[in-house]
Amino acid sequence: METFQIIQDGDDYLLPVYNRQKIVIMRGEGTHVYDSERMVYLDFFSGIAVNGLGQAHPKVVEAIIDEVQKLGHVSNYYYNEPNVKLAKLLCDVSFAKKVFFCNSGTEAVEAAIKLARKCFRRQGQDKYEIVSFHNSFHGRTFGSLSATGQVKYQEGLDPLLPGIKFATFNNIDSVKKQITDKTAAILIEPIQCESGIRPADPAFMTELKALTQEKGIFLILDEVQTGMARTGKMWAYQYYGIEPDMMTSAKALGGGLPMGALLVTNQAAQGFKPGDHASTFGGNPIVSAASIATIETILVKDLAAHAAKEGEYLKLALMDIQKENQKLFTEVRGKGLLLGMEMTRKAASLVSHCAQQGLLVGSANENVLRFSPPLIITQSDIDQALGKLRKAIAEELKTA
Numbered sequence: 001m002e003t004f005q006i007i008q009d010g011d012d013y014l015l016p017v018y019n020r021q022k023i024v025i026m027r028g029e030g031t032h033v034y035d036s037e038r039m040v041y042l043d044f045f046s047g048i049a050v051n052g053l054g055q056a057h058p059k060v061v062e063a064i065i066d067e068v069q070k071l072g073h074v075s076n077y078y079y080n081e082p083n084v085k086l087a088k089l090l091c092d093v094s095f096a097k098k099v100f101f102c103n104s105g106t107e108a109v110e111a112a113i114k115l116a117r118k119c120f121r122r123q124g125q126d127k128y129e130i131v132s133f134h135n136s137f138h139g140r141t142f143g144s145l146s147a148t149g150q151v152k153y154q155e156g157l158d159p160l161l162p163g164i165k166f167a168t169f170n171n172i173d174s175v176k177k178q179i180t181d182k183t184a185a186i187l188i189e190p191i192q193c194e195s196g197i198r199p200a201d202p203a204f205m206t207e208l209k210a211l212t213q214e215k216g217i218f219l220i221l222d223e224v225q226t227g228m229a230r231t232g233k234m235w236a237y238q239y240y241g242i243e244p245d246m247m248t249s250a251k252a253l254g255g256g257l258p259m260g261a262l263l264v265t266n267q268a269a270q271g272f273k274p275g276d277h278a279s280t281f282g283g284n285p286i287v288s289a290a291s292i293a294t295i296e297t298i299l300v301k302d303l304a305a306h307a308a309k310e311g312e313y314l315k316l317a318l319m320d321i322q323k324e325n326q327k328l329f330t331e332v333r334g335k336g337l338l339l340g341m342e343m344t345r346k347a348a349s350l351v352s353h354c355a356q357q358g359l360l361v362g363s364a365n366e367n368v369l370r371f372s373p374p375l376i377i378t379q380s381d382i383d384q385a386l387g388k389l390r391k392a393i394a395e396e397l398k399t400a
């Protein structure tokens, strides 16, 4: 099909919930993707921090082909080997002792909210409130949406799930004010991603952990975007010297295929009994095989350390660019390969200029330019991307 026809049919037949770039991506290899007009792009977006190993990584491709030839889908009424192996592997590389599999980040958050409530109800305690944070993002299904601290995602959709309260990020006093005898859990992103790449302060996370222990409530970390080595450690909580009671994962977890997971301690796991929660596709053997290949590659190649090193290189270079262009940029934030540049204007136009230069980047909270390249990125890729970014900035500066 011609490019214009694909775009026109897309606009005719897809619900218009996205502002898409007029680009049709046809294939990808490693850190690069290719469009229908044979233009090549360096991918510093990774499909919203999903493609940790880049496109078509041989280990992931091999795992998927191997598994799809053996077993497609069986449901959770039976065991399947890749899924069990993956659950064990995730527990080996985290604090967790048990895992629930689903298909997306929002479902992982739903599972966490349900498990927190169910745990207390099972003990005969009427605790159901979840304390979340202003400017957070936890997903689009009703539970996660209700726990998302940004009104723009909720407008016109009420009534939302009752029992969700909001505190100010990095402010422990504000959290304490929201805690009542009904509180079941605190839900937080270690780095608020969609609202502009804002990391939690180490002291705040320590206080939060202490508070949840003191009150006997759950600390739920939403690591949907920050997990899987993206920030330079396997999970962002490992920066803070604390462990959560529950943690959500998704995005990069499935090696490019849809997968979400809720990882929990033995104590939290007590809340769910057979029939309490479920997902038809959760833990599907093909996705599980892709996920195992992804995690094993991260471990074997120590891609967490690589992300930390290359992330620092990219961050320092972005800080130089920020200083040179103070008319456009005010701050560079983030950890590892999850970085944001706060802009003095909306980021959409610069995102388009970057694409025209052959660089895919994203935006967050409208005015933050967002970088989440694959973990396998090289310094040469970064240097090329910076060259493209500088050219895009020059174009952007020509506009008012």
Ligand SMILES: Cc1ncc(COP(=O)(O)O)c(C=O)c1O
Pocket: 103, 104, 105, 106, 107, 109, 137, 138, 139, 140, 189, 193, 194, 222, 223, 224, 225, 250, 251
């Ligand atoms: C921290 C966080 N939680 C949850 C979600 C929702 O994930 P999904 O889009 O897979 O439902 C996202 C998506 O951006 C996220 O960044």
